[in-house]
Amino acid sequence: MKIYDIAVIGAGPAGCMAAIQGAQQGKNVTLLEKNDRIGYKLSLTGNERCNLTNTATMEVFLEKFGRRGSFYRDAFSKFSNQDLMNFFIKHNLELKEEEEGKIFPITEKARSVVEVLEKVLDEEKVKLIYNYPLEHLHKTSNVFKLSSIEGEFINAYNVIIATGGVTYGFTGSTGDGLTIAEFLGHTITDLKPGGVPLRVREEWIHQLKGVTLENVGLTIGYNGKKIDLPRGNLLLTHFGVSGPIILDMSHIIVGLMKEHGDLKLYIDFMPEIRKDALGVLLMEDFQKYSKKSLKNYLKHHLPNNLIIPILNTLIIDPQKKLNQITKKERLQLQEILKSLPLTIYGHLPMDKAMVTCGGVSKKEIDPQTMESKLVKGLYFAGEIIAGCGGRGGYNLQQAFSTGYVAGVSATK
Numbered sequence: 001m002k003i004y005d006i007a008v009i010g011a012g013p014a015g016c017m018a019a020i021q022g023a024q025q026g027k028n029v030t031l032l033e034k035n036d037r038i039g040y041k042l043s044l045t046g047n048e049r050c051n052l053t054n055t056a057t058m059e060v061f062l063e064k065f066g067r068r069g070s071f072y073r074d075a076f077s078k079f080s081n082q083d084l085m086n087f088f089i090k091h092n093l094e095l096k097e098e099e100e101g102k103i104f105p106i107t108e109k110a111r112s113v114v115e116v117l118e119k120v121l122d123e124e125k126v127k128l129i130y131n132y133p134l135e136h137l138h139k140t141s142n143v144f145k146l147s148s149i150e151g152e153f154i155n156a157y158n159v160i161i162a163t164g165g166v167t168y169g170f171t172g173s174t175g176d177g178l179t180i181a182e183f184l185g186h187t188i189t190d191l192k193p194g195g196v197p198l199r200v201r202e203e204w205i206h207q208l209k210g211v212t213l214e215n216v217g218l219t220i221g222y223n224g225k226k227i228d229l230p231r232g233n234l235l236l237t238h239f240g241v242s243g244p245i246i247l248d249m250s251h252i253i254v255g256l257m258k259e260h261g262d263l264k265l266y267i268d269f270m271p272e273i274r275k276d277a278l279g280v281l282l283m284e285d286f287q288k289y290s291k292k293s294l295k296n297y298l299k300h301h302l303p304n305n306l307i308i309p310i311l312n313t314l315i316i317d318p319q320k321k322l323n324q325i326t327k328k329e330r331l332q333l334q335e336i337l338k339s340l341p342l343t344i345y346g347h348l349p350m351d352k353a354m355v356t357c358g359g360v361s362k363k364e365i366d367p368q369t370m371e372s373k374l375v376k377g378l379y380f381a382g383e384i385i386a387g388c389g390g391r392g393g394y395n396l397q398q399a400f401s402t403g404y405v406a407g408v409s410a411t412k
């Protein structure tokens with residue numbers, strides 16, 4: 001009966017890196033993948049250009065993973081963003097830096113990243129077994145017994161589960177590893193979507209699909225409390241809102257929605273000016289340009305396609321001259337320019353999210369080795385671990401770093 005030193009489950013970035021590291025230390029490694037290829041999701045990342053990592057500092061990396069981000073300090077030091085870049089450069093894939101420190105392959109093709117992993121897995125003689133959907137895993141004395149849905153059995157002294165989260169299920173990430181981890185006694189934290197667009201109740205917004213509101217201020221309101229989001233671009237869609245800020249903050253917003261129900265999203269079209277100063281400006285302008293129509297005047301302050309819909313919600317005639325606007329209407333305009341309220345009532349389904357926030361509880365994983373604190377010889381790597389990072393290459397770095405640490409640790 002053959003017993004592998006290490007069996008890695010799932011050939012995404014985390015599993016591939018874990019298998020490569022295990023094999024480089026001279027271990028007998030098998031990588032089991034339910035698809036007929038490696039890195040399906042990886043090949044779709046960054047609009048198929050793959051935002052591999054980021055040049056940000058360690059502190060920024062940890063911040064991007066939220067409250068328990070410091071869990072990754074060890075993994076990010078053992079295999080840093082620079083180490084990851086060196087890995088690909090060493091294997092002849094040049095990289096380039098874009099805005100906000102995002103790193104992409106110079107080919108602008110995620111496929112090139114997958115090809116490097118394929119090549120290195122082959123060079124390191126990792127035994128790749130495709131079409132192997134792991135269904136069951138249990139340990140008897142010091143050996144793990146793995147079985148697929150078709151009942152193919154494999155034995156290994158160490159197992160690394162790197163089956164990803166539960167989004168984009170068609171790529172293979174359907175949460176199988178979470179079921180197996182739970183069966184082995186692990187706690188699975190609440191699974192929330194990360195990087196997901198949000199649904200807005202106000203239907204007039206849906207008509208404005210494709211419009212980007214540039215550099216607006218955004219605030220979330222719930223239960224009498226307010227949270228300011230970073231300033232940035234907001235994309236309007238046929239169901240609500242998306243764009244970088246929403247995708248980055250969606251896991252927090254979804255969490256608040258679960259607790260408090262519908263939320264308000266306030267849009268500040270003029271974040272560089274205080275509300276009282278805007279009041280004075282409007283008063284002066286309305287005198288100065290008294291013969292101008294309101295519709296024409298608002299072009300200075302609002303994107304063109306929003307003027308009529310917003311005036312409709314306020315029931316103000318867009319053709320009215322500025323000297324006909326009542327004080328009440330002027331105050332309403334002041335309010336709406338600083339704080340247009342939209343109602344957030346939901347999000348696109350989990351499967352459409354970029355990442356799964358939630359997974360195997362970090363409390364049950366040793367951050368130095370990625371080994372389970374409950375089952376000796378069992379390791380976790382990648383998105384299966386609870387929590388998630390923001391956009392910008394942070395999630396792939398997490399997958400590669402935790403894969404590296406799990407792979408190296410499983411050889412010891």
Ligand SMILES: Cc1cc2nc3c(=O)[nH]c(=O)nc-3n(C[C@H](O)[C@H](O)[C@H](O)COP(=O)(O)OP(=O)(O)OC[C@H]3O[C@@H](n4cnc5c(N)ncnc54)[C@H](O)[C@@H]3O)c2cc1C
Nearest residue numbers: 010012013014034045046051134164172176382383393396
């Ligand atoms: C559209 C999209 C774009 C993205 N873009 C970026 C980006 O540009 N930058 C970034 O940092 N992050 C990005 N992400 C997130 C990133 O892709 C993930 O965080 C990352 O792929 C997680 O890696 P992983 O190895 O943990 O899991 P996955 O990549 O999900 O791989 C898991 C593997 O396990 C296999 N598997 C699952 N169950 C079993 C089983 N029972 N038996 C055998 N094999 C199994 C799956 O088939 C899959 O191959 C993006 C995500 C999406 C959906």
